[in-house]
Amino acid sequence: MISFSNWGEWMRHALELSATIAFTLSGVMTAARSRLDAVGVYAVAFLTALGGGTLRDILLDLRPFFWVRHVEYLWGVLALSTVAMMFMRRRHFEPTEKAIQLPDALGLGLFAAVGVDLASAHGMPALVAVLMGVVTPVFGGVLRDIVCNQIPAAFSDHRPYALCAFLGGWVYLGLQALQTPDWLALSATVFFTAGLRMLALWRDWQLPIWRVDH
Amino acid sequence: MISFSNWGEWMRHALELSATIAFTLSGVMTAARSRLDAVGVYAVAFLTALGGGTLRDILLDLRPFFWVRHVEYLWGVLALSTVAMMFMRRRHFEPTEKAIQLPDALGLGLFAAVGVDLASAHGMPALVAVLMGVVTPVFGGVLRDIVCNQIPAAFSDHRPYALCAFLGGWVYLGLQALQTPDWLALSATVFFTAGLRMLALWRDWQLPIWRVDH
């Protein structure tokens, strides 16, 4: 299990907080685009922010869920969604999406590392652990899109996202096998995953296209 | 845990039965509108009637599920769906939807109270318990709409539904904190939630509209 000096703890909480804010806002905006009502906005915000970690905990049979041990996450998502509904306008969407790219990428790396770490601490084989590291950050957005009746963006926008978490998961496992200290393995995974994601966005990398037509 | 005099037990079973019938019929009608085949009608009827309570039990890690302890629910949904397929015509849909509004609203209140009660008996914090009280009656309909490839009505029709269960959940927790006898807390919650829902339908209340466009 990840254990930290105070400084590591502090960094981890800061990353977790900023990623949860990014995930919540992405849920709120997708719900708004799909013309959901206020109840739908809250529901999709919850699913986006907490869905991936919850599925991971169900698959690993861990209880209580992280949002039961830390109810402040639920209150936070509730509060942030309310504020967003009060003040957010359509012209804010594009700048917000730009602004959450970095915290979202950092969250991708953090939740990948946390998912891999939890799964391997519970005795999962390497590939299963890495896939749990993919599920944790990615599945919330998948649920968000399913509820909004769209094909999940993570599966169809040809941008590397889950792939960065997949590669980051192997980096984390590799560092763990080399007995790297926890804080260093975590930092390196977050840095690697988020860096890869930002690079992919910046250089407009596309997943290899599968041409089935000829 | 809710415990009752015989009379309370009897009332609760009657409410549960009528609500399950209402949920099953709503599943059957949505499936028919989406042109599912007979297998699809059964599947959607099961999901609508039992999906919310099942998700609650998975989240609280409770086994066996209520429909394992009481298999008669499964047989009931199977039988009712069969009868509906034999005798129901499109011109029956609108009167049926009117007729199930009250049992559906009573079920909303009952399942909210039962969900909150179960969750707080298992040591969940207040907000988590209330959200379990929302999931129990609402999630079945959400699954129904997802399978029928629609945006869930509970998240997009601007009618207060989940909101009534949310408020009803707090009423139940408040009464419990005041050490109100179980049968009274339950009756008051059902009455409050169902009353609010029927009032909202009657007065055509809309959830506050979120204008993102200006």
Place this chain on the structure above:
Amino acid sequence: MISFSNWGEWMRHALELSATIAFTLSGVMTAARSRLDAVGVYAVAFLTALGGGTLRDILLDLRPFFWVRHVEYLWGVLALSTVAMMFMRRRHFEPTEKAIQLPDALGLGLFAAVGVDLASAHGMPALVAVLMGVVTPVFGGVLRDIVCNQIPAAFSDHRPYALCAFLGGWVYLGLQALQTPDWLALSATVFFTAGLRMLALWRDWQLPIWRVDH
């Protein structure tokens, strides 16, 4: 629990393998038709091949999942999807769909029997056990279609599929009650279910049509 002579074990593994290949390919082809990217193809292949058994294990509260005990399933799905993306073209889809009908039908029977057997070994009532036998082979395809934003084919194509598993489940329970040896009960169920499914496809049987319109 099913226990076998070496020969029964061997047959079961061969069936399981061919069914998993059939399910994976059906996931890959549906994902391609919905224009998912490479990550989406992998995700849908995993969901189709492993989703039904995973839901069964969650409902029965069994851990570790079969794909944790046998990680080779995950590697196999990963490898097969990669090969399919490299070599499969649109003109291969129709012949592939023909070719996987038989292994798919055999898998339908096998997974139905395994699901019923697991559930009744864990003390589930007969109807619950049979429904677990339906969920195991059918739910993967349901998830596949939901992610691809379609109404599940199993619920809307009017072809008997889940119904064959449902009937096969009762056959298995009946043979078990008659104390038929495991290998015989399993073989008979697979033969009955797959035979029914192939017959239904060959004779173009349709589920009874529910006419709601008059």
